[in-house]
């Protein structure tokens with residue numbers, strides 16, 4: 344039997360805790376999951392549990408208690424909670440690695456709050472999870488029913504992208520994506536479209552040389568074994584008919600990949616980390632401090648993230 348999904352609470356001052364309550368109501372009987380959180384931070388009904396084996400018997404949101412140093416005031420992160428947020432993620436990883444949970448779904452963190460409150464040394468979950476799992480490269484993919492995108496460089500300043508974009512990084516990003524599309528998304532022969540970095544994919548070297556020196560050689564090499572094309576101008580590869588021609592778009596930097604998907608489907612996009620020794624998904628939005636605690640946050644993306652985690656877990660068996 345597939346074990347439940349474990350959900351890390353993320354920033355308690357954000358929309359995470361209320362979304363977990365809403366997702367529990369929506370997914371009862373469909374996706375078994377438990378939240379790791381401080382019960383004192385939760386507003387609605389919860390069932391405190393001691394182990395994930397108790398999830399099936401819970402008629403309220405099952406919560407594995409994790410005491411935090413501070414209270415949760417919507418929209419105002421308490422720096423004394425930062426270490427708790429980080430520790431909850433690590434506890435979620437431990438539970439997936441020891442098999443008590445089948446997958447990890449993370450609620451949003453506030454990166455600056457973690458840096459300020461606990462000197463968190465990672466720009467996001469993606470890099471922290473890679474470190475916890477001792478994996479030197481993972482891939483961020485965001486997926487919605489109409490589009491999958493992968494940023495090759497992730498949480499770095501735009502000015503640093505050209506230097507970070509190496510043939511090795513691009514090759515491994517594409518290979519990890521290709522394997523995951525086959526294994527977790529049931530696409531036997533994935534079609535990949537690779538963007539350029541520069542306007543008009545460099546226009547033959549007139550507007551930048553990364554396409555000639557870095558991107559094209561990798562595509563040529565990998566095209567011997569996979570259906571891959573590019574570099575394509577990024578401005579024309581995301582409209583409807585263009586999207587129909589590929590299963591995933593490999594992009595060169597964060598916003599090149601995430602702007603199109605969050606524009607097309609902010610409500611139900613899912614962030615999934617590929618290349619980890621466990622399954623990790625997440626909603627595609629952040630902590631939404633501006634609406635936290637008002638009961639109006641939309642749980643659609645979290646619901647999609649939980650369904651994706653569960654689906655992947657059931658497929659992997």
Ligand SMILES: NC(=O)c1ccc[n+]([C@@H]2O[C@H](COP(=O)([O-])OP(=O)(O)OC[C@H]3O[C@@H](n4cnc5c(N)ncnc54)[C@H](O)[C@@H]3O)[C@@H](O)[C@H]2O)c1
Pocket residue numbers: 358449450451452453454455468614625626627628629630631632633634639640641642
């Ligand atoms: N997985 C993650 O941990 C994750 C993902 C994205 C952003 N973040 C972090 O979250 C923080 C805030 O980021 P941001 O302000 O750029 O993005 P955000 O997604 O938190 O908010 C952007 C806008 O979308 C709205 N929004 C977000 N989620 C919503 C929901 N579920 N229902 C209704 N409206 C919603 C917000 O109210 C806001 O107006 C930053 O620290 C960022 O790094 C974390």
Ligand SMILES: N[C@H](C(=O)O)[C@H](O)COP(=O)(O)O
Pocket residue numbers: 466467468469470601614625626627628
């Ligand atoms: N780049 C992600 C997004 O905007 O959706 C987000 O910052 C989450 O990153 P992690 O999953 O690494 O926390």
